[in-house]
Amino acid sequence: xxxxxxxxxxPSEESLLEAAQALKSGRLVAFPTETVYGLGANALDEAxxxxxxxxxxxxxxxxxxxxxxxLSQLPQVIDPHGVIPPAAKRLMxxxxxxxxxxxxxxxxxxxxxxxxxxxxxxxxxxxxxVAQKLLALAGCxxxxxxxxxxxxxxxxxxxxxxxxxxxxxxEGDGVVDGGSCDVGVESTVIGFEEGKxxxxxxxxxxxxxxxxxxxxxxxLDPHIxxxxxxxxxxxxxxxxxxxxxxxxxxxxSPGMKYRHYAxxxxxxxxxGKPAQMKQRMMEFAANHADQELGLITQHPWGDCPGNVHCxxxxxxxxxxxxxxxxxxxxVAGRGGVPGSESSLAAYTRILSRELYxxxxxxxRHQVAHILIEGVPPTGLGLAVMNRLMKASExxxxxx
Ligand code: TXA
Ligand code: MG
Numbered sequence: 001x002x003x004x005x006x007x008x009x010x011p012s013e014e015s016l017l018e019a020a021q022a023l024k025s026g027r028l029v030a031f032p033t034e035t036v037y038g039l040g041a042n043a044l045d046e047a048x049x050x051x052x053x054x055x056x057x058x059x060x061x062x063x064x065x066x067x068x069x070x071l072s073q074l075p076q077v078i079d080p081h082g083v084i085p086p087a088a089k090r091l092m093x094x095x096x097x098x099x100x101x102x103x104x105x106x107x108x109x110x111x112x113x114x115x116x117x118x119x120x121x122x123x124x125x126x127x128x129x130v131a132q133k134l135l136a137l138a139g140c141x142x143x144x145x146x147x148x149x150x151x152x153x154x155x156x157x158x159x160x161x162x163x164x165x166x167x168x169x170x171e172g173d174g175v176v177d178g179g180s181c182d183v184g185v186e187s188t189v190i191g192f193e194e195g196k197x198x199x200x201x202x203x204x205x206x207x208x209x210x211x212x213x214x215x216x217x218x219x220l221d222p223h224i225x226x227x228x229x230x231x232x233x234x235x236x237x238x239x240x241x242x243x244x245x246x247x248x249x250x251x252x253s254p255g256m257k258y259r260h261y262a263x264x265x266x267x268x269x270x271x272g273k274p275a276q277m278k279q280r281m282m283e284f285a286a287n288h289a290d291q292e293l294g295l296i297t298q299h300p301w302g303d304c305p306g307n308v309h310c311x312x313x314x315x316x317x318x319x320x321x322x323x324x325x326x327x328x329x330x331v332a333g334r335g336g337v338p339g340s341e342s343s344l345a346a347y348t349r350i351l352s353r354e355l356y357x358x359x360x361x362x363x364r365h366q367v368a369h370i371l372i373e374g375v376p377p378t379g380l381g382l383a384v385m386n387r388l389m390k391a392s393e394x395x396x397x398x399x
Contacts, residue, residue, distance in 0.1 A: 001169040003158065008032070008179035011130045013137065019176050020137035028055060028169060030147040030161045031134050032178040033126035035099045035186045035204055036154040036356070037161050038067065038144030043077065046111040049143050053113065055168035057150045063115045064143040065101050065122040065187070069135035077123055077141045079105035085192045087214050094213050097127035099183050099204025103191035114143045124187055130178035146186060147175075153261050153356040153391070156181040160360055184353035185383045190218075199224070202383040204352075224386060260390045263359040265294065265367050267392035271374030271385075272399035274298075280399065281371045294362035294370040296355075298347040309367060311358060313350040314343055348375045352384050359391060 006015040023029045023040055026048040030039045039055065041048035043066045053060055066077050071092070078084070082105025091100060106114075106121035115121050126132065135142055146154040147161045155161045158177035169175070188203035190210070197218045199207055210218045268284065270277045278301070285293055285305045293308045295301075300312035341349075362370050374388055374396065375381040389396060 001166065001171065002174035003162075003177055004174060005177045006130055009129055011133050011178065013133065016130070016134050016137055016176065019174055020134055020139075022172060022174055023134070023138040023142060024140055028052065028173040029134075029176065030155075030158070030165065030169075030174070031131055031144075031176040032128055032158070032181055033067075033131045033144075034128040034181060035126075035183045036156055036181050037147040037158065037175075038065075038126075038131075038142075039147035039161075039165065040067070040142040040144040042138070043110050043114050043141040043143040046113060049111040049113045052143065052145060055165060056145060056148070058145065059150070060113070061116050062145075063118055063120075063122065064113075064145050065124055065189075066110065066114060067131065067135055067142045067144050068123065068125055069132055070125060071096070073135075073141060074123070075107075077104075077107050077110060077121060079107055081105075085195075087197055087216050088192065090213055091190070091197075091210065095205055095209075097125040097132065099127070099187040100124060101187045101189045101201075101203075103189065103200070110141070111143070120191070122189055128178070128181075130176060134176060151260060151262060153263060153359045154186060156184055156353075156357050160357070163360070180357070182353060184355060184357075185380075185387055188383070202386050204380070204383065206379045207382065208379055261356070261359070261387050262391055262393070263363045263370065265359075265362055265370045267359070267370045267372060267388070267395060269372045269374040269385075269388045269392050269396040270399055271376065271396070276399040277373055280397070281373075284369070284371060288369060291368040292366065294358070294365070294367040295372075296351070296358055296370070297373045298343065308371075309362070309365065313347050313354070344375065345379075347373075348379065348381045348384060351375065352380055355384065355387065 004015060004019050019029050023042055026042055026045045028039060028041055028051055030037050039052055041052050068074060068077060084104060088102050101122045101124040103120045103122050106119060110121060147165060148155050149164045152164055157180045158175050161175050183204040186203050188199060188205040189201040191198050191200060196216055197210060198221050200221045202224060207218055270280050285308050289307055291307060295308050295310045297312050299314055301310055304310040372388060375384055377385040
């Protein structure tokens with residue numbers, strides 16, 4: 001297995017030629033996108049695609065997203081006789097390249113395992129210089145799920161990919177290291193039902209952004225709320241989708257039914273009134289004083305308890321040094337507050353970008369619990385809270 005280190009902003013053709021050749025010839029190559037790292041295989045090569053499922057330990061009924069370099073490759077992946085709804089064309093124009101996956105009728109030439117038992121395929125053009133150049137050089141459509149073991153947090157750095165995949169990638173395979181991913185949560189997955197756009201997985205493009213471009217309704221699939229079997233006060237808040245869910249009704253996007261994004265530590269989430277949030281977290285820390293805890297908050301705590309490893313998104317985590325050695329490696333958020341972005345919007349964006357990396361980092365430090373300040377489930381916050389709902393198995397409280 002090889003690791004190719006390339007520039008994240010201006011990768012040269014030479015640096016990507018070998019990886020592109022490997023992809024084209026049926027090897028597995030992990031690469032960065034603007035959302036998370038993908039584990040790629042030539043989408044026309046059934047044997048290569050099957051290796052993705054084996055490497056990830058992915059259930060065989062969960063379809064893969066196919067990535068293309070630009071619109072000229074679209075005819076290679078969608079049914080030449082299929083209908084593309086006008087809303088899909090509009091969204092491609094506005095949001096591609098970008099973190100939006102559109103479900104369309106599938107071309108019969110794609111490897112069957114890409115879309116197990118389905119007449120559709122999820123397609124996206126990623127907006128990352130490395131992904132774009134790699135896909136253009138490979139010249140074939142590339143099936144790529146997130147490059148993590150099934151159920152683990154998605155990888156946002158090449159190191160995360162190696163942590164999960166190094167034993168499964170063999171000679172001829174490789175990882176393109178193009179730095180860390182910017183969006184952090186995966187793409188929004190949408191389909192079309194009876195003239196309406198339905199979000200199957202919230203992600204990097206929000207429901208509000210989609211609505212602003214369309215004159216048809218944009219709904220949330222009801223399964224977006226079914227992320228946990230345990231009762232939760234937040235669940236009602238997330239229940240903005242159409243209708244009720246009948247028992248046994250299968251989600252349109254099979255990925256929504258699996259447990260996901262879970263670190264080894266137990267995750268607990270609070271959101272709502274800042275003073276109450278802090279009080280609850282402090283109480284939790286006091287009740288678990290004999291355990292190491294991880295903490296993710298918007299603003300630094302000046303009085304971080306000794307058993308807690310504190311990470312704050314905004315500003316340097318001043319005063320957080322009481323948590324022990326780890327605090328020095330838990331680099332505080334890189335993000336400032338650009339332009340007029342509110343601090344809640346900045347926190348949501350930074351939490352989205354850093355969440356998976358932090359879950360993995362806290363696991364490496366073997367904390368028993370991770371306490372997280374959540375955000376309102378609107379805009380990008382819906383995708384973040386959806387992932388937190390899964391990571392916490394429903395341990396979310398609204399205050
Ligand atoms: O941001 C992303 O989307 C990343 C990067 C690598 O592009 N990829 C990613 O892939 O998250 P994956 O496999 O982890 O998630 C794909 C999701 C799953 O929930 C799957 O069920 C859904 O998309 N999906 C794929 N094809 C579909 C189809 N034809 N119909 C319905 N859902 C589909
Ligand atoms: Mg995934």
